Amino acid sequence: MTALLERVAKAASTTAFGLSAAAVAFFLLAAALVVGFLFWQTNNLLTNQVLGVLTAEARILSSEMKVGGRAKLAETVAAMSHLRGTGLYYLADAGGVKIAGNLNRIPPELTEDTHGGVFSYQPAGDDSASHLAVAIPVDLGSDVRLIVGRDIEDQRAFADSIRLAFLLGFGVLSVAGLLGGLAVSRLILNRMDAITATSRSIIDGDLTRRIPTSGSGGELDALAGNLNEMLDRIEGLMSGLREVSDNIAHDLKTPLNRLRNSAEAALRDPRGAEAYREGLERTIEKSDELIKTFNALLLIARLEAGPLEESVETFDLGRFVEDVTELYMPAAEEAGFALSIEAEKNVFVRANRQLIGQAVANLIDNAIKYSRGGEPGSAITVRAYREEGRPAFSVGDHGPGIAADDRERALKRFVRLEASRTQPGTGLGLSLVAAVARLHHGEVRLEDNQPGLKVAVLLSGKCMIAASPASGSADSDVSAGIAAQ
Numbered sequence: 001m002t003a004l005l006e007r008v009a010k011a012a013s014t015t016a017f018g019l020s021a022a023a024v025a026f027f028l029l030a031a032a033l034v035v036g037f038l039f040w041q042t043n044n045l046l047t048n049q050v051l052g053v054l055t056a057e058a059r060i061l062s063s064e065m066k067v068g069g070r071a072k073l074a075e076t077v078a079a080m081s082h083l084r085g086t087g088l089y090y091l092a093d094a095g096g097v098k099i100a101g102n103l104n105r106i107p108p109e110l111t112e113d114t115h116g117g118v119f120s121y122q123p124a125g126d127d128s129a130s131h132l133a134v135a136i137p138v139d140l141g142s143d144v145r146l147i148v149g150r151d152i153e154d155q156r157a158f159a160d161s162i163r164l165a166f167l168l169g170f171g172v173l174s175v176a177g178l179l180g181g182l183a184v185s186r187l188i189l190n191r192m193d194a195i196t197a198t199s200r201s202i203i204d205g206d207l208t209r210r211i212p213t214s215g216s217g218g219e220l221d222a223l224a225g226n227l228n229e230m231l232d233r234i235e236g237l238m239s240g241l242r243e244v245s246d247n248i249a250h251d252l253k254t255p256l257n258r259l260r261n262s263a264e265a266a267l268r269d270p271r272g273a274e275a276y277r278e279g280l281e282r283t284i285e286k287s288d289e290l291i292k293t294f295n296a297l298l299l300i301a302r303l304e305a306g307p308l309e310e311s312v313e314t315f316d317l318g319r320f321v322e323d324v325t326e327l328y329m330p331a332a333e334e335a336g337f338a339l340s341i342e343a344e345k346n347v348f349v350r351a352n353r354q355l356i357g358q359a360v361a362n363l364i365d366n367a368i369k370y371s372r373g374g375e376p377g378s379a380i381t382v383r384a385y386r387e388e389g390r391p392a393f394s395v396g397d398h399g400p401g402i403a404a405d406d407r408e409r410a411l412k413r414f415v416r417l418e419a420s421r422t423q424p425g426t427g428l429g430l431s432l433v434a435a436v437a438r439l440h441h442g443e444v445r446l447e448d449n450q451p452g453l454k455v456a457v458l459l460s461g462k463c464m465i466a467a468s469p470a471s472g473s474a475d476s477d478v479s480a481g482i483a484a485q
Contacts, residue, residue: 008182016188020181027177028170035166043159050134050150054116057087057148058138065140073144074100088121088133088149094142106147110135123151132156191220195227207235259286299358299432312350314465318343320353321384321393324360328368335368336378343384348465349391351440356393359436362429363395363455371399371452390442390461396454407446433457 065073077091081102090103098105107119116136123131135149194212201209210231211224266279322343332339360382367380384393402410411434430444433455437444441460446453 007186010189012182012185014185014189017181017185020184021178024174024177024181028173031173032170039159039162039166042162046152046155047134050152050155051136054134054136054148054150058136058146061138061146061148062140065144070099070144073140073146077101077146086151086154088135088147088151090145090147092145094144096145099144101147103147103149106145107133107135110137110147118152119149188220191224195224202231207231207238255286255290259283259290262286293428299435311352311354313353314348314350315353316345317347317349317351317356317391317393318345318384320356321360321382324357325364325382328361328364332364332368332380337368337371338379339364340379340381341383342381344386346466347384347386347391349459349463350465351391351459351463352436355436355439359433359457360393360395362433363457366429366455367395367397367399367453371397386464387458388461389464390458391464392456392458394454394456396449396452398449398452401448401451401453402446404448410446411444430455 061073061076064076068075074091077089078100080087081089081100088103089101090098090106091100092098092106096106102124103121104124107121109117109119116134118132118134120130121133131151131153133149133151133153135147138146138148140146191214198209198211210228213221213224213228215221262282263279266275266282269275269279322341325339325341325343329339364380364382371380372378379398381396382393383396384391386392411430434444437457437459440463442458442463445456445458447456448454
């Protein structure tokens with residue numbers, strides 16, 4: 001029981017309950033205003049009906065007075081007083097002596113009021129309670145005084161029943177609203193408790209925890225989904241940081257040791273100055289490789305941590321890929337490859353031109369490096385195209401390819417599938433391409449080129465601005481897009 005009271009007290013102290021209580025209060029206030037207005041209008045209608053009947057009777061009795069004098073009037077009032085109904089009458093002479101009627105006296109409330117009004121009276125033969133009535137005086141001259149009224153006890157009982165129904169309804173609505181507010185507050189509090197517990201676990205170091213969702217697709221689910229995506233991103237960045245640290249410790253330690261040993265060997269070489277020069281040259285070459293590796297790592301880290309919006313520009317993806325590919329034509333021919341381009345023109349994208357070019361260059365460089373040039377079928381094909389409304393480019397070769405089980409691992413940093421590592425490289429080329437794809441909300445697919453490897457980079461559909469068939473207008477659009485940057 002104590003635990004239940006504590007939960008109710010906790011739910012009642014939440015902002016959600018406060019908002020629910022405020023909403024219920026505003027609803028009840030609005031309902032009270034509407035009901036009060038309806039009640040006032042109904043009461044006015046009934047009152048006007050009674051006054052209308054009394055005014056009509058007053059005209060009839062005035063006619064009786066004019067036609068038959070006071071005697072005829074007394075006869076008519078006496079006759080009407082004996083009828084079983086709600087009519088009330090009091091006819092008296094100028095001295096106040098009663099002549100006819102079913103009222104015993106002029107009501108004190110009407111003694112001074114010449115316009116009539118509401119009064120209480122005790123019906124003859126009913127001693128249980130006084131009744132409420134309304135009456136008006138009838139102007140018949142100074143010889144007689146006539147009061148015509150109606151018993152409105154039924155109207156008052158009706159009004160009391162309506163008032164009681166309204167009060168009970170408001171009470172039920174108030175209680176139901178507060179209970180509903182407590183239930184809603186408790187539901188929200190449970191979700192908030194789950195979010196708080198998850199965030200506390202994450203603060204304590206458990207980055208694998210995620211905020212549970214109910215599957216309803218509501219605002220809280222949307223908030224939880226966004227927070228979970230943010231946590232995925234943070235976990236990925238932290239994992240990447242740990243991975244980089246581990247890779248630096250394992251992969252860069254060896255070349256640094258070799259660099260040191262090379263310098264030490266040069267110092268100990270008995271040939272003297274010539275050996276020193278050779279040692280320095282080797283040291284510079286190895287240092288350049290290390291600088292390239294660190295630059296690649298810094299670029300990947302900057303891509304994964306920085307926003308894209310500030311560096312995008314509009315350009316023709318097919319034409320740009322073609323330009324980058326042509327730069328590698330001489331190197332490919334020298335290595336014995338037939339480098340070809342299949343670029344769909346006028347596919348305009350908003351993307352980081354420098355990074356897209358770096359990704360294309362990395363893929364062509366990998367294809368040249370790890371394929372066998374000078375042999376039949378030594379061809380490299382670069383394509384720029386659209387796939388399912390998404391801009392894409394790919395580089396395919398006919399080299400040894402990558403086994404299906406190793407393709408996901410090949411996109412990680414410092415992963416070199418060449419066991420002997422006879423080819424120069426840092427193992428960061430595909431990682432950089434994957435980072436460029438992620439930055440553009442796209443993906444990298446490693447596919448079998450039958451034989452060989454095909455690396456396809458699919459950018460997000462949001463990157464594509466237009467795909468116009470008219471090349472003339474395309475140039476102007478590109479120029480306008482670039483000028484707008």
